[in-house]
Amino acid sequence: MTDATAQAAPADSTAAPEVLSGIRVLDCSIAMAGPFAAQRLGDLGADVIKVEPTTGEWQRHAAAGGATGNRINVSFLSLNRNKRSIAIDLKAAEGKEILYDLVKTADVFLQNYRPGVAARLGVDYETLRALNPSLVYVSISGYGEDGPYRNRPGQDLLLQAMSGAMLSSGSRGHAPTPAGQYLVDAVTASTAFEGVLAALFHRERTGQGQLVSINMLDAITTLQMQELSVFTVGKVAQTRGEQPHAHVYIRAPYGTFSTTDGYIALAMPDLHTLGEVIGEPRFLGMDTETDSWAHRDEIFEKTAARLATESTEHWLTALGAAGIWAGPVYDYQDLVDDEQIIHNGTFIEYEHPTEGLVKTPGFPYKLSETPARIDRGAPLAGEHTREILVELGLGDDRVDELLGAGVVAADTIDGGASGAQAGEPVTDAAAAVAAGERA
Numbered sequence: 001m002t003d004a005t006a007q008a009a010p011a012d013s014t015a016a017p018e019v020l021s022g023i024r025v026l027d028c029s030i031a032m033a034g035p036f037a038a039q040r041l042g043d044l045g046a047d048v049i050k051v052e053p054t055t056g057e058w059q060r061h062a063a064a065g066g067a068t069g070n071r072i073n074v075s076f077l078s079l080n081r082n083k084r085s086i087a088i089d090l091k092a093a094e095g096k097e098i099l100y101d102l103v104k105t106a107d108v109f110l111q112n113y114r115p116g117v118a119a120r121l122g123v124d125y126e127t128l129r130a131l132n133p134s135l136v137y138v139s140i141s142g143y144g145e146d147g148p149y150r151n152r153p154g155q156d157l158l159l160q161a162m163s164g165a166m167l168s169s170g171s172r173g174h175a176p177t178p179a180g181q182y183l184v185d186a187v188t189a190s191t192a193f194e195g196v197l198a199a200l201f202h203r204e205r206t207g208q209g210q211l212v213s214i215n216m217l218d219a220i221t222t223l224q225m226q227e228l229s230v231f232t233v234g235k236v237a238q239t240r241g242e243q244p245h246a247h248v249y250i251r252a253p254y255g256t257f258s259t260t261d262g263y264i265a266l267a268m269p270d271l272h273t274l275g276e277v278i279g280e281p282r283f284l285g286m287d288t289e290t291d292s293w294a295h296r297d298e299i300f301e302k303t304a305a306r307l308a309t310e311s312t313e314h315w316l317t318a319l320g321a322a323g324i325w326a327g328p329v330y331d332y333q334d335l336v337d338d339e340q341i342i343h344n345g346t347f348i349e350y351e352h353p354t355e356g357l358v359k360t361p362g363f364p365y366k367l368s369e370t371p372a373r374i375d376r377g378a379p380l381a382g383e384h385t386r387e388i389l390v391e392l393g394l395g396d397d398r399v400d401e402l403l404g405a406g407v408v409a410a411d412t413i414d415g416g417a418s419g420a421q422a423g424e425p426v427t428d429a430a431a432a433v434a435a436g437e438r439a
Contacts, residue, residue, distance in 0.1 A: 016370060017045065017370070018370050018372070019045055019367060020041060020045040021045040021046075022047075023041070023045075023047065023107045023200065024046065024047045024049065024105055024106045024107050024108070025038055025041050025042070025046045025048045025049070025106065025107065025109075025110060026049055026051055026099075026102055026103065026106045026108065026109045026110065027048055027049065027050045027051065027083065028051045028109065028111040028113075028123065029111055029112040029140065030058045030112065031058060031059055031112070031185070032059070032182055032186070033112060033140055033184075033185045033186075033188040033189045033192065033216065034110055034111065034112040034138075034189070034192070035059065035079040035080055036185070036186065036189035037110065037138075037140075037188075037189040037190075037193045037196070038050070038083065038110055039079055039080060039081055039082060040189070040190075040193045041108070041193065041196060042081065042083055043082055043372040043373070043374070044367075044370070045370070045372075045373075046107075046108070048082060048084070049083070049102065049106075049388060050080060050083045050086070050379065051086055051088060051099060052086070052087045052381050052382065053087065053088070053089065054087045054089050054382070054408065054409035055409075056087070056381035057076070057381070059073075059075050059080075060072070060073065060076050062075065063075055069354075069355050070354050070355055070356075071355070071380060071415075072352075072355055072378055076378055077352070077358065077360075077378045078360055078378075079378075080378035080379065081360075081374055081376065081377050081378050082375055082376055083378065083379055084379055084383070084384035084387065085379035085380065085381055085383045085384050085385070086098075086102075086384055086388045087381050087382030087408055087411075088385075088407070088408050088409075089406060089407055090121050090122075090123070091121075092405075092406075094402065094405070094407045095407045095408065096121075096122055098392070098402075098407075098408065099123065100128075100131055101392050103131050103132050103135065104131055104132050105392075106132065106135060107134075107135070107200065108135070108136045108138065108196055108200070109123075109128055109135055109136070109137050110138040110140070110192070110196075111123065111138070111140070112139075112140035112141070112154075114142075114151065115145050115146065118139070125139065125211045129209065129211075132209070133208075133209055134203060134207060134208065134209040136196060136200060136203060136209050136210060136212060137209065137210070137211050137212065138192055138195060138196055138214070139211065139212070139213050139214070140215070141154060141213075141214075141215045142154020142159070142215060142216050142217065143215055143216070143217045144213075144215045144218075145213060145215075154215075154216050156182045156184045156185050156216075157178055159184040159216050159217060159220055160179060160183060160184055160220070161178070162217065163184070163224070164224070164228075164238070165179075165220070165224060165227075166178060167238055167240060167248075168238060168247055168248050168249065169240075169244075169248070169255075170240060170245075171240055171241060171242055171244040171245070172240040174244070184216050184219065184220045187219045187220055187223050188214060188215075188216045188219040191214050191219045192212070192214050195212040195214055196212065199212050227249055230249050236249065241296050241300070242297045243297045243300035243301055243304075244300075245300055250267075250268060251268060251288070251289075251292030251293055251296070252292050252293070252295070252296040252297075252299040252303075253269065253300050253303040254267055255300065257303060257304050257307040257308070258307070259307055259308065259310060259311055259312040259314075259315060260308070260309070260310060260311050262311075262312045262328075262329065263312065263329035264307060264316065264326055264327070264328065264329065265326065265328070265329055266307070266319070266324070266325070266326050267326070268292075269319075269325065270288050270324075271283040271287075271291065271299070272284055272286070272288070273322050273323070273324060274303070274324060276322070277318050277324065278306040278307065278315075278318075280302050280303070282298075286299075312328060316328065345362065347360065347362060348360060348361075348362040348374065350374050352378070353377070353413045355377070358377060380411040380412070380413070381409065382408065382409040383410070383413070385408050385410040386410055389402070403418040
């Protein structure tokens with residue numbers, strides 16, 4: 001068993017408590033940003049209860065890449081480990097009362113409904129604070145809780161486009177290229193995770209809960225702290241050249257270049273040294289600090305022509321020997337197989353009861369005394385409904401009544417669904433609202 005696999009094994013009762021052990025999080029979010037933030041909390045030991053509609057969260061029915069899985073698609077599987085699931089109809093009065101009872105036991109409530117939806121559902125901050133004054137309430141929106149864009153869809157690509165970041169790379173006259181990740185969702189998730197930890201630390205000191213508001217537009221904007229400061233303070237225009245430079249605020253050559261058998265990344269070399277290595281006499285008389293800006297397109301073009309004459313390995317060896325920053329351009333298989341990734345234990349493996357062996361990215365932090373771990377994989381919709389309701393003090397007969405009335409739903413590993421069928425797709429707009437509108 002590898003170290004990475006061992007991290008994913010069931011918790012050892014003799015191990016030190018996890019850093020967020022004893023913290024209960026109600027995750028009422030959907031899609032990526034909210035669930036990813038809640039998963040990070042679960043990785044550190046929080047008891048994360050995913051509160052889903054009886055039809056299951058929206059992401060269960062939207063498989064990224066067409067990876068549908070067995071009973072849980074990979075999108076949902078990747079964002080919802082270390083959680084329990086309870087499936088509730090929040091439009092039913094009895095369902096709302098169950099949620100309110102859970103709120104009284106919770107430390108954190110997290111939602112990414114569209115602005116106004118939480119109030120309509122009766123789960124807004126003021127309502128829940130009255131039930132639990134020490135609650136840390138996290139609200140994630142696309143553009144903010146109010147303002148002219150409050151009702152715009154908070155979708156990753158649209159926010160990438162609006163952030164200005166796409167016009168910091170590429171070449172003039174060509175359409176901007178989006179990031180190859182769900183970048184804004186991921187940054188927003190990390191921002192929410194930070195906000196929760198800060199609010200919990202404040203509560204430890206004062207006993208006070210508070211509202212933590214995060215919007216995706218601010219998250220992707222503040223990520224560009226250096227670039228935007230160069231623009232606003234340094235007054236340097238965001239100008240793309242004719243060549244596909246990787247960053248408008250970094251001197252040439254800077255980007256990825258074709259070789260005879262692939263690609264290579266090259267970053268900010270001394271021009272004289274580069275000229276000697278690649279055999280480009282034009283660079284030998286250039287001043288790196290001034291000409292790298294003044295002749296950016298020419299430098300990029302000449303570098304590209306020279307690098308295209310030899311293999312990636314040839315240039316990695318030659319450039320590395322000269323102290324020039326250069327590296328390979330990986331695909332995902334290259335990344336998974338990389339010796340440093342393997343050494344770091346970046347990916348972990350664990351057995352999921354319905355999806356089998358899962359290999360997935362692990363944890364972005366390492367804590368010496370309270371390491372993150374996986375105690376459970378992503379749940380089925382309502383897999384823990386009965387368990388959670390019993391914790392609230394309901395007897396089995398009462399749980400059976402709620403299941404029979406469709407107020408709650410439950411699904412089990414052996415495929416036995418109770419109440420509303422947890423696997424049914426969301427088929428209309430009203431059901432999508434009940435499921436929780438995304439940011």
